[in-house]
Amino acid sequence: MPLHDVGYRAWQGHRRGPWSAAVAIATTGTKLAWTSRWLRRAVFFAWSPALFFAASFFAFEQAIDEGRITSLQERAARGSNLDGIGLLGTILADTLGRSDAAQTHVDRDAELVATRRLVWSRLLLAFMRAPQAVLLAVVVGLVAPALISRDLRAKAWLVYFTRPLSGIHYIAGKIAVLATVVAAVTVLPALALWFAGVLVSPSVWVVVETWDLPLRIVAASVALAIPTVLVALAYSSLTAESRIASFAWFATWAACWIAHSSLATADFVAAMDAHATAVAEGVESDDDQWRPLPRRVNWVARAAGVDTTIDRWSWISPYHAIGVIQAWIFGVETRPEAYVPPLIAMIVVSLVSIVVLAWRVTAPLRA
Amino acid sequence: MSRLSPVEEPVLATGIVKRYGKRTVLDRVSLTVHPGITGLVGPNGAGKSTLVKAILGLVRLAEGDVRVFGLDPRREPHAVRRNVGVVPEDECSVPGLSGVEMVRYAAQLSGIPGIESLRRAHEVLDWCDAGQERYRPVETLSVGMRQKVAFAAAIVHDPRMVILDEPTNGLDPIERRAMLGRLTTLAHDHGKTVFVSTHVLPDVQAICDRVIVLAAGRVRLKGRLDELTRPVAPQLRLEITGSVAACLDRLAAVGIRGRRLDDDTLHLPVQDAAGLERLWQATRAAGVVVRALTPVQERFEDVFLRAIAQPQEAAHAAS
Numbered sequence: 001m002p003l004h005d006v007g008y009r010a011w012q013g014h015r016r017g018p019w020s021a022a023v024a025i026a027t028t029g030t031k032l033a034w035t036s037r038w039l040r041r042a043v044f045f046a047w048s049p050a051l052f053f054a055a056s057f058f059a060f061e062q063a064i065d066e067g068r069i070t071s072l073q074e075r076a077a078r079g080s081n082l083d084g085i086g087l088l089g090t091i092l093a094d095t096l097g098r099s100d101a102a103q104t105h106v107d108r109d110a111e112l113v114a115t116r117r118l119v120w121s122r123l124l125l126a127f128m129r130a131p132q133a134v135l136l137a138v139v140v141g142l143v144a145p146a147l148i149s150r151d152l153r154a155k156a157w158l159v160y161f162t163r164p165l166s167g168i169h170y171i172a173g174k175i176a177v178l179a180t181v182v183a184a185v186t187v188l189p190a191l192a193l194w195f196a197g198v199l200v201s202p203s204v205w206v207v208v209e210t211w212d213l214p215l216r217i218v219a220a221s222v223a224l225a226i227p228t229v230l231v232a233l234a235y236s237s238l239t240a241e242s243r244i245a246s247f248a249w250f251a252t253w254a255a256c257w258i259a260h261s262s263l264a265t266a267d268f269v270a271a272m273d274a275h276a277t278a279v280a281e282g283v284e285s286d287d288d289q290w291r292p293l294p295r296r297v298n299w300v301a302r303a304a305g306v307d308t309t310i311d312r313w314s315w316i317s318p319y320h321a322i323g324v325i326q327a328w329i330f331g332v333e334t335r336p337e338a339y340v341p342p343l344i345a346m347i348v349v350s351l352v353s354i355v356v357l358a359w360r361v362t363a364p365l366r367a
Numbered sequence: 368m369s370r371l372s373p374v375e376e377p378v379l380a381t382g383i384v385k386r387y388g389k390r391t392v393l394d395r396v397s398l399t400v401h402p403g404i405t406g407l408v409g410p411n412g413a414g415k416s417t418l419v420k421a422i423l424g425l426v427r428l429a430e431g432d433v434r435v436f437g438l439d440p441r442r443e444p445h446a447v448r449r450n451v452g453v454v455p456e457d458e459c460s461v462p463g464l465s466g467v468e469m470v471r472y473a474a475q476l477s478g479i480p481g482i483e484s485l486r487r488a489h490e491v492l493d494w495c496d497a498g499q500e501r502y503r504p505v506e507t508l509s510v511g512m513r514q515k516v517a518f519a520a521a522i523v524h525d526p527r528m529v530i531l532d533e534p535t536n537g538l539d540p541i542e543r544r545a546m547l548g549r550l551t552t553l554a555h556d557h558g559k560t561v562f563v564s565t566h567v568l569p570d571v572q573a574i575c576d577r578v579i580v581l582a583a584g585r586v587r588l589k590g591r592l593d594e595l596t597r598p599v600a601p602q603l604r605l606e607i608t609g610s611v612a613a614c615l616d617r618l619a620a621v622g623i624r625g626r627r628l629d630d631d632t633l634h635l636p637v638q639d640a641a642g643l644e645r646l647w648q649a650t651r652a653a654g655v656v657v658r659a660l661t662p663v664q665e666r667f668e669d670v671f672l673r674a675i676a677q678p679q680e681a682a683h684a685a686s
Contacts, residue, residue, distance in 0.1 A: 032464070
């Protein structure tokens with residue numbers, strides 16, 4: 001019994017609109033998700049790769065500060081190994097080797113600005129692609145499957161739909177939960193990385209030179225978030241068992257990755273055979289389309305757009321499709337034939353997911 | 368709020384028909400829920416839950432019209448739901464939240480802002496006598512406590528009407544009495560409309576002002592409870608101390624043919640003031656002490672069983 005039992009009292013306050021309910025769904029959902037120890041660990045790990053990439057930023061800026069950038073460019077243009085300057089490795093070598101500025105030497109300052117933009121863009125892209133996209137798949141896989149399926153299992157839809165809110169507000173609240181996770185795993189570490197780059201650079205004017213990169217980081221994160229979040233929620237809405245939704249989520253990533261790798265490998269083998277045949281017949285083969293990868297290019301560098309061959313099967317795998325779209329956002333990939341198919345694929349996937357989500361969430365209301 | 372009609376009837380349903388596939392769940396149901404406490408009773412599968420969903424605009428009707436405080440719940444669901452609180456039959460909750468967080472969440476979903484929602488949640492839980500159990504996760508609460516939390520969540524936004532589906536399911540007698548007391552307080556002291564869907568007929572008889580009996584998707588009976596339980600031929604129940612046999616003899620002598628129920632209770636067919644005067648004379652002459660004299664009411668259970676036993680067409684014509 002409370003000390004001051006006031007009995008039942010009417011409530012006379014001002015009520016907010018239905019979007020405040022969406023905010024409540026988002027904050028409560030985030031709070032519930034954060035109670036998962038695994039999620040906290042995953043988010044912690046999601047920040048750790050930023051330290052390695054920050055070291056690369058430092059190495060690059062140190063090279064500029066010490067006046068070694070010109071010699072590095074010349075070495076890169078000759079195809080020399082630059083791994084000695086840190087994690088930057090083949091990313092920097094390829095960037096400097098391909099830089100127009102490295103070829104012309106017209107204006108050292110302009111050359112530095114152009115080189116810095118290229119290197120920073122590729123580093124940020126590599127960061128968002130190689131560790132963050134994989135970690136995001138894991139984190140979304142931890143959070144998303146339970147978001148709607150748990151409500152279905154607990155019959156909590158009556159908690160929501162006997163209140164003044166509709167399916168749109170409910171879905172928006174759930175999306176906001178995952179958007180928060182995406183921000184914690186990709187946007188914030190990438191922005192922190194850019195900020196670290198500014199701090200280790202010799203001049204504060206670097207902010208002016210690279211002002212668009214934070215916007216590109218946000219845009220690339222949105223491109224990553226929209227299809228992944230919608231697909232994950234669509235899976236969650238299809239079953240009352242979150243384990244099944246989790247399995248479907250990870251199976252989709254794995255199966256699409258395997259399918260992409262198989263098809264890309266088949267293309268690679270075909271190109272090699274064609275090249276070998278042409279060489280054997282003494283005919284010059286046109287292998288620009290599927291040129292074999294340089295031996296030293298690793299997967300981090302490929303994520304940064306070092307591999308310039310067009311991946312015609314990227315649209316099959318969400319990971320690869322989103323990677324090409326992000327490369328386009330960072331200005332690393334500029335060929336429409338490379339980024340349009342994955343862009344269309346991700347738009348279609350997102351639209352289908354929205355339809356499934358809306359159909360499932362409003363099913364009790366359409367009975 | 369200002370758009371709500373000040374009409375007397377919180378719910379007005381006219382000829383509503385709801386079908387799931389080929390099965391007709393509600394068949395031309397017309398009813399009015401008046402202010403006060405209205406009980407909705409019926410056997411399993413009668414269509415009670417579907418009727419509640421229709422009132423909330425949660426199902427599409429094949430025919431007919433529902434108005435809640437003058438509003439169409441399908442066209443203006445938000446306005447309707449702002450003024451209605453629901454305690455569903457199924458245990459529906461958000462796992463992981465504590466009792467007070469669940470009620471606060473319900474308040475926030477209804478538009479009550481942040482800190483105020485927490486204050487209001489505690490206030491309502493205090494009224495529901497929730498105690499310290501409110502801090503435990505909802506999935507670990509006892510049935511009675513869950514019911515309190517669900518009830519608190521339904522009234523936290525101070526709705527004009529509360530709809531409860533089996534509110535005393537699983538409650539012990541003390542909790543059941545407390546819950547019925549809260550409903551009576553809400554209806555009679557705070558002017559709320561309480562609409563209770565239940566199987567438990569004693570609950571209906573204990574608190575309801577009006578009753579609607581639904582069976583096989585049709586309204587079999589509706590009206591004020593005291594009118595429905597009034598016998599066809601008015602009778603009085605007489606409780607005495609003294610000889611029942613002597614009393615019956617004296618009553619017979621003045622033309623009142625009484626019926627003995629037990630050692631101190633009689634049922635008497637007295638319909639007017641003259642008959643009452645003869646009754647007093649007879650008891651005085653028999654030398655018995657009159658302990659109570661009350662109108663005989665039928666048990667609601669008997670009324671209910673008679674109503675659902677009617678042939679469907681006759682019942683439909685009657686309703």
